[in-house]
Amino acid sequence: AEYYYEFLSLHSLDKGIMADPTINIPLLGTVPHKASVVQVGFPCLRKQDGVAAFEVNVIIMNSEGNIILQTPQNAIFFKTCQQAECPGGCRNGGFCNERHVCECPDGFYGPHCEKALCVPRCMNGGLCITPGLCICPPGFYGINCNKANCTTTCFNGGTCFYLGKCICPSGYEGDQCEISKCHQPCRNEGKCTGKNKCKCSKGYQGDLCSKPVCEPGCGLYGTCVEPNKCQCKEGWHGRHCNKRYGASSLSALRPAGSKHRQHMPSPKRAEERHVPLESNYIW
Structure with missing residues (x-):
């Protein structure tokens, strides 16, 4: 069977330190049947110390053009370019000053300017690779990896925070927040807020919000x-x-000098x- 390869990306993310990677074979070709050596070059530039980030993305296809293997998406690799000025080099556009200390550009910090500053910070194991850009682990997305790709529906106001996991509001539990902690349901639109505790809507009170006010x-x-x-x-x-x-009629004052009691008309007469x-x- 014949298989084919294609280099989709050979890209330096720190071109002030290193140029784009190079290879000694065509970008698109046939996978040889025997093992062979592929040379990949990482050309450092100038006399600037640093650690350059770069991308290499290659796919393997079968004869029908279907992808059967590929490098991880968003994978970042690093190359240290040392000119013996700053031990360990300066990354991300940082430069080595006369004191042999890396001075970092805005958005980076660390002894080698190797750490990026993301605001807000990357959550759920996300990696900040450049200011404001997080690479999220599988199952998460969003500008700071704060959202989960959920296949589970969370009920009663629950929030999905991981695949198949829900954070439940007080008063509910279960994998999907489907179980109320109140053994008897709260009435008249009351909300369960804890074990057998109801928060009543306006106009009702009582343990189950069953008593009108x-x-x-x-x-x-x-x-x-x-x-x-x-x-x-x-x-x-x-x-x-x-x-x-x-x-009001019974308490009405009698006329002066009258010795006779006033009588209320009977309901029949009133009718x-x-x-x-x-x-x-x-x-």
């Missing part, structure tokens, strides 16, 4: 049945069930006079 309350003669809605006992009415039917009776419910 009426403010300032329904008093001694009413029951709160919905948020700010009282159901009054028979004979009482008003928003807070603090008004009694007929109380005959087309006086509507009030409801015990507040809507």
Whole structure:
């Protein structure tokens, strides 16, 4: 079977220290059936000490053009160019001063200017290779490798932070945050915030958020049945069930000199006079 190779990239990332790598064979050709030597050159430039970063990307294809082997994507290699001025050399455009110490350009630091400064810093094992550029490990992406390539759905507000892993909010657990820590569900749109702890929405209270809240309350003669809605006992009415039917008439002053007690009309007579009776419910 015939196999073919192709060099897709021979590129120096520090051309002030080293030129692009060179090879002694064509960029595209047939893989020999016998072992042979391929020479790759790394030409250092000037008298500048340094460690140059470079890329070499090569693929191997079968006769149908399908890629069967290739160098890792985004792989970075390094070459030290030493002129005996700064031991270890200066990388990333740093230069060796008269004191034989590397002076680094903005965005790099370290004894050999070998460390790049990424703000924000690379997360989840990402490698900062040049200021502001992170190489992310498999499963992560984003400007600083802060996002995961997730195949798992996280429920109830959970956040995927790694392949198949969810960070769950308080009140939930499980691989996908699908298990509530509240053995009985919180009612009336309440949220589980811990083991058997509910955070109630406005207008409700209680362990399960099952009790409505009426403010300032329904008093001694009413029951709160919905948020700010009282159901009054028979004979009482008003928003807070603090008004009694007929109380104003019974307490009315009698005319001066009168010896006769005023009587309230019976409900039947009131009905005959087309006086509507009030409801015990507040809507």
